[in-house]
Amino acid sequence: MTRVLIDVNLVLDVLLDRRPHVASASAVWAAIEEGRAEGLLSAHAVTTIHYLNAKAVAPRMARETTEALLSVFGVATVDGSVIRAANALGWPIFEDAVTAAAAQRAKCAAIITRDTRDFAGSPVRVLAPVEAAAWLGLRLEAS
Numbered sequence: 001m002t003r004v005l006i007d008v009n010l011v012l013d014v015l016l017d018r019r020p021h022v023a024s025a026s027a028v029w030a031a032i033e034e035g036r037a038e039g040l041l042s043a044h045a046v047t048t049i050h051y052l053n054a055k056a057v058a059p060r061m062a063r064e065t066t067e068a069l070l071s072v073f074g075v076a077t078v079d080g081s082v083i084r085a086a087n088a089l090g091w092p093i094f095e096d097a098v099t100a101a102a103a104q105r106a107k108c109a110a111i112i113t114r115d116t117r118d119f120a121g122s123p124v125r126v127l128a129p130v131e132a133a134a135w136l137g138l139r140l141e142a143s
Contacts, residue, residue: 003038005076005103007113008045010129024129027138028112033072036136042102043078076106093118
């Protein structure tokens with residue numbers, strides 16, 4: 001099964017119903033739920049999403065959302081070797097470098113993100129959600 005790492009922005013597009021991005025993000029998410037691909041979040045993405053969610057809703061609701069995410073997505077390890085690999089990339093946005101290094105460590109076939117330019121030089125293929133939907137053989141509904 002194809003393993004993909006999902007960037008924070010794709011998850012937030014779905015959770016926050018951010019238009020026009022929610023359609024392609026939801027299609028990718030649904031493909032993961034249906035078992036067409038194995039979706040991972042980097043460990044630091046889980047903490048970022050929980051933090052942002054806890055600021056917007058009650059802590060209990062944030063924990064429930066985190067638990068729901070973990071029922072759909074696996075977690076890509078972020079440890080010292082991933083951090084060192086990210087640092088060696090020398091990217092201006094360290095969070096993206098950590099995401100790329102975590103995806104490489106987890107043997108992902110692709111990183112799915114709306115911020116593809118921030119991943120220039122990634123050791124793992126980078127796809128925008130619309131590209132990922134096509135790559136996974138999905139049809140997007142016209143919005």
